[in-house]
Amino acid sequence: MYHVLSVLVENKPGVLSRVTGLISRRGFNIESLSVGPTEDPTMSRVTAIVVADDVAYEQITKQLHKLISVHKITDLTNDNAIDRELVLYKVNASPERRSEIIEIANIFRAKIVDVGRNSLTIEATGDGPKLKGLEDLLRAYGIKETVRTGTIAMSRSSKE
Amino acid sequence: MSNSVSEPRRTAAAVGAPRGAGSKTPKQGKTMLGAEAVVASLEAEGVDTVFGYPGGQAIKLYDALYDSRQINHVLARHEQGAVHMADGYARSTGRPGVAIVTSGPGATNTVTGIATAYMDSVPLVVITGQVPRAVIGTDSFQESDIVGITMPVVKHSFLLQSTDELTRTIREAFHIAVTGRPGPVLIDVPSDLAGAKMVFEYPDEVNLPSYKPTYRGNAKQVRAACKLIEASKRPLLYVGGGVISANASEELVALSSLMQIPVVTTLMGKGGVPASHLLNLGAVGMHGAKYSNLAMTECDLLITCGARFSDRVTGRLSEFAPFAQVIHIDIDPAEIGKVREAQVPIVGDLKGVLAAMVEQLRKDGAAPADSEWLERIGKWHERYPFYHPNVGDATDEIVPEVVLKKLSDKLDPRASIVTTEVGQHQMWAHQFVDREVPRSFLSSGGLGTMGFGFPAAIGAAVAHPGKTVVCIAGDGSFQMNSQEMATASINGANVKVLILDNRCLGMVHQWQKLFYDKRYSQTLLEPVPDFVKLADAYGWQGRRIADPAQVDAALDEMLASEGPYLLDVAISREQNVYPMVAPGAALDNIMGAIDVAVGAVRTDMPAGAQKPPTVSPCAQLDAQFGGRWEFNPEDVGQRMERSAAEAAGLAQKTAPEAGEEA
Numbered sequence: 001m002y003h004v005l006s007v008l009v010e011n012k013p014g015v016l017s018r019v020t021g022l023i024s025r026r027g028f029n030i031e032s033l034s035v036g037p038t039e040d041p042t043m044s045r046v047t048a049i050v051v052a053d054d055v056a057y058e059q060i061t062k063q064l065h066k067l068i069s070v071h072k073i074t075d076l077t078n079d080n081a082i083d084r085e086l087v088l089y090k091v092n093a094s095p096e097r098r099s100e101i102i103e104i105a106n107i108f109r110a111k112i113v114d115v116g117r118n119s120l121t122i123e124a125t126g127d128g129p130k131l132k133g134l135e136d137l138l139r140a141y142g143i144k145e146t147v148r149t150g151t152i153a154m155s156r157s158s159k160e
Numbered sequence: 161m162s163n164s165v166s167e168p169r170r171t172a173a174a175v176g177a178p179r180g181a182g183s184k185t186p187k188q189g190k191t192m193l194g195a196e197a198v199v200a201s202l203e204a205e206g207v208d209t210v211f212g213y214p215g216g217q218a219i220k221l222y223d224a225l226y227d228s229r230q231i232n233h234v235l236a237r238h239e240q241g242a243v244h245m246a247d248g249y250a251r252s253t254g255r256p257g258v259a260i261v262t263s264g265p266g267a268t269n270t271v272t273g274i275a276t277a278y279m280d281s282v283p284l285v286v287i288t289g290q291v292p293r294a295v296i297g298t299d300s301f302q303e304s305d306i307v308g309i310t311m312p313v314v315k316h317s318f319l320l321q322s323t324d325e326l327t328r329t330i331r332e333a334f335h336i337a338v339t340g341r342p343g344p345v346l347i348d349v350p351s352d353l354a355g356a357k358m359v360f361e362y363p364d365e366v367n368l369p370s371y372k373p374t375y376r377g378n379a380k381q382v383r384a385a386c387k388l389i390e391a392s393k394r395p396l397l398y399v400g401g402g403v404i405s406a407n408a409s410e411e412l413v414a415l416s417s418l419m420q421i422p423v424v425t426t427l428m429g430k431g432g433v434p435a436s437h438l439l440n441l442g443a444v445g446m447h448g449a450k451y452s453n454l455a456m457t458e459c460d461l462l463i464t465c466g467a468r469f470s471d472r473v474t475g476r477l478s479e480f481a482p483f484a485q486v487i488h489i490d491i492d493p494a495e496i497g498k499v500r501e502a503q504v505p506i507v508g509d510l511k512g513v514l515a516a517m518v519e520q521l522r523k524d525g526a527a528p529a530d531s532e533w534l535e536r537i538g539k540w541h542e543r544y545p546f547y548h549p550n551v552g553d554a555t556d557e558i559v560p561e562v563v564l565k566k567l568s569d570k571l572d573p574r575a576s577i578v579t580t581e582v583g584q585h586q587m588w589a590h591q592f593v594d595r596e597v598p599r600s601f602l603s604s605g606g607l608g609t610m611g612f613g614f615p616a617a618i619g620a621a622v623a624h625p626g627k628t629v630v631c632i633a634g635d636g637s638f639q640m641n642s643q644e645m646a647t648a649s650i651n652g653a654n655v656k657v658l659i660l661d662n663r664c665l666g667m668v669h670q671w672q673k674l675f676y677d678k679r680y681s682q683t684l685l686e687p688v689p690d691f692v693k694l695a696d697a698y699g700w701q702g703r704r705i706a707d708p709a710q711v712d713a714a715l716d717e718m719l720a721s722e723g724p725y726l727l728d729v730a731i732s733r734e735q736n737v738y739p740m741v742a743p744g745a746a747l748d749n750i751m752g753a754i755d756v757a758v759g760a761v762r763t764d765m766p767a768g769a770q771k772p773p774t775v776s777p778c779a780q781l782d783a784q785f786g787g788r789w790e791f792n793p794e795d796v797g798q799r800m801e802r803s804a805a806e807a808a809g810l811a812q813k814t815a816p817e818a819g820e821e822a
Binding site: 017 | 307308311312315316319336368369370371492493494497498
C-alpha cells in the first residue's frame with residue numbers, strides 16, 4: 001500500500017536523518033521525499049511516500065511519533081488531500097519535432113524553460129497520474145534526463 | 161472518578177521533575193564556564209554518582225568535576241564498562257545513570273552500553289566530549305559523529321550548539337530519560353562550549369510539546385479488560401520489565417491474588433513479582449519451565465503487562481498462545497500490535513492501570529474463575545520440575561543448577577542484588593535464583609550483551625554499599641570486561657563474581673551440539689586464564705572449586721568475604737540448559753524437560769544431536785520474521801535466475817526508447 005506521510009518536525013540539524021533513518025531501519029523504502037520550512041520557522045515539514053502494508057504502516061507511524069523531534073503526523077494518502085510534484089524533463093527535440101512537443105506541453109499546462117539545438121527542457125507540475133500521462137507521451141521522443149522534487153501534499157480545506 | 165483519589169498521580173512532570181534542588185541550587189545565577197554549568201546541572205538534578213573516563217575533549221568537564229562535593233566519580237577502565245556501570249546503577253535504583261566520556265574513541269566505546277540500555281528501557285544520560293564546534297566535520301583528532309552513530313539506539317540525543325541552551329538541554333535529557341518508556345539520552349558537548357563563560361540558570365520545567373507520554377489508561381479500555389478477565393476461564397498474567405520500570409509490583413500481585421491469576425515472568429520482569437508469590441510460575445520462553453510454557457499455550461486470556469512478545473518468549477509466533485485473547489498494557493503505544501494483535505490495548509502507566517483494574521473488579525464483585533485451571537497448572541508444576549537429583553548428572557562433577565539453587569537459598573533476597581552476564585549461566589540464574597523484590601536482578605535481556613553483568617554489578621554495588629552484589633558469569637562473558645576488576649578494587653565495590661566455568665562459550669556450544677552436528681567452531685576457550693591468579697593480581701580474593709562437596713563452603717566463604725571476591729566454579733562443558741524450545745519451534749514443543757511421572761528423567765531429548773538438520777535453525781528463526789534472510793541454496797538459485805531475467809527485461813524496455821530519437 002502506498003502512503004503519503006506528512007510529518008511536522010522541529011527545524012533542527014539532524015532531524016531529517018532521525019526520520020528517514022527510522023523508516024529505513026524498520027525495513028521500508030522511501031519512494032519519495034521532500035522537506036521544507038513551514039509557516040512557523042521553527043518547524044519543517046517532511047512529506048514522504050512509503051510503500052507498506054497496513055500493519056507495517058501503523059508501526060512506522062507509531063515509531064515516528066516516539067521521536068521527540070516529531071510533532072505531528074498526518075496521513076495524506078486519501079482523496080481528501082491535494083498532492084503535487086514538480087518535474088523537469090530534458091527531451092530529445094530536433095528542430096522539426098519541436099512544435100509537436102510544445103503542443104503536448106501546452107495540453108498539460110507545462111512550460112518550456114530551456115531550448116537547445118536538439119533538446120527541450122519542460123517544467124511540469126501536477127499529481128502522479130497527470131505527470132505520468134505527460135511522461136508517457138514524452139517518452140516517444142526520448143527523455144534524456146528527469147529530475148523530480150518529490151511529492152508534497154496538503155489536506156483539502158473542506159476536511160479541516 | 162473515584163480513581164483519581166486512590167490512583168497515585170503519575171504524570172510526566174511528576175515523574176520527570178529534578179530529583180535535586182533544581183533552580184534552588186546555590187549556584188543559580190552565578191557566572192561560570194560551560195563545563196562548570198554541566199556539573200552544576202548534574203548537581204541540580206540530584207546526581208550523586210557518575211561513571212566515566214576522561215580524555216582530551218572532556219578535560220574541562222573533568223576539571224569542573226574536581227570541585228564537586230556532591231558528585232562521586234567512579235573511574236572505569238573502559239568506556240563500555242562505565243556505561244554498563246551507569247546502567248547497573250540505574251536498574252538497581254530506578255534513578256537515571258550518568259556517564260561522562262571523551263570524544264572519538266571514548267564516545268564510540270559507549271555504543272554497546274547505550275544499545276544495551278535502549279533495548280531494556282533503562283534511563284541513562286551519557287555526556288560525551290566533542291571537538292570544538294569550529295572543527296566539527298573536518299576529521300579532526302578524536303572526532304566522531306557520535307550523535308549520528310548512536311541515533312538508532314538512543315531515546316533522544318542532543319548536540320549542544322550554544323551555552324544558552326546548556327541547562328535546558330540537560331533538564332530535558334533527564335526528563336526524557338526517566339519519563340514514559342525510559343531510555344538512554346546522549347548529550348554531545350563541544351569543548352569550546354565547555355570553556356565558554358555563561359550565566360547558570362537551571363530550569364525546573366521542561367517545554368516539550370511533542371513529547372507527552374500517556375500515563376493514565378483509558379477508563380473504557382480498563383472496563384473492557386475487566387470484562388474479559390471476569391469472563392475468562394484460564395487467564396494468565398505475562399509480566400515483563402515494565403512492571404519494574406513502573407514500580408507496579410504491588411498492584412500486580414493485588415490483581416493476581418484477587419482473581420487468582422497465575423503469573424509468568426520474562427527475564428526482564430524477574431523480581432517484579434516475588435518468587436514466593438504462590439501464583440508466580442516464573443521463567444517463561446525458550447528456557448522457561450515446561451509448566452509456564454504450557455500455561456502460555458493453553459490460556460484463554462493473556463494479560464500482558466509491560467512485555468513485548470520477544471521472540472525468545474513466544475517461540476513460533478503462529479502457534480503462540482493460540483486460544484488466547486490478549487489484553488496488552490504498555491506505556492509505549494508502538495509495542496501494542498507490533499508482534500501480536502491485542503483485543504484490548506491499554507496505553508498507560510502500569511501502576512495506575514493495574515490499580516484501576518483491581519478497583520473496577522472489586523466494584524464489579526468479580527470472583528476468580530473456578531479452580532480447574534490452577535489445578536491443571538499445579539499438576540504440570542509437580543510433574544515437570546526444573547531440576548531433580550535423578551537426572552543422572554555425574555556425581556563427581558559440580559552441577560550448575562545445584563550451585564545456583566544453593567546460592568539463591570543463601571542470599572537474603574531483600575539485601576542482595578544478582579546480576580548476570582549472557583549465556584547458559586544467565587538462563588540457569590533465571591531458572592534457579594529466586595528474587596523477591598524489584599530491581600534485584602539485573603540482566604541484559606534485549607541486546608544480550610556479554611560483558612554487561614560484571615560492570616553492572618559494580619554500578620549496583622556503588623549505589624547499594626550495604627547490599628551483597630553477586631555477578632553470575634561465564635568464563636567467556638567475564639573476559640569481555642574483566643579489566644573492570646581494577647575499578648572494583650579501587651572503589652571498594654563489594655562485588656562477588658561467581659564464574660560457572662566450562663571453558664567454552666556454553667550457549668553457542670550447546671546450539672552447535674544440538675543443531676550443528678557437534679561441529680564446535682570457535683567455541684572452545686581453552687586455555688582460559690587462571691582466574692584465581694587474575695583475582696590476586698587485582699587485589700581480590702579468589703578461589704577455584706571442582707568438587708561438589710566444596711560448593712557449600714565456597715559459597716559461604718564468598719558471601720562472608722570483605723570486598724571483591726571471585727569464585728571460579730568448574731562445571732562440565734556437556735551441561736546443557738534445559739528445558740529448551742528450539743529456535744523457531746512452538747512454545748509447547750519442549751526439549752529436555754524433566755518428567756517425574758517417568759522417573760524424573762529428561763524427556764523429548766533433541767534428536768538433532770545425532771543428525772544434522774536439513775534446514776538451519778537460523779533459517780527457521782528468520783522465517784518468523786518473514787524469511788528475509790532465509791538461506792536455502794535452491795531458493796537462492798531460483799532468485800538469481802529470476803533477478804537476471806528481470807534485469808534483462810528492464811534493459812530491453814528502456815534501451816529502445818532512449819535511443820529512438822537519438
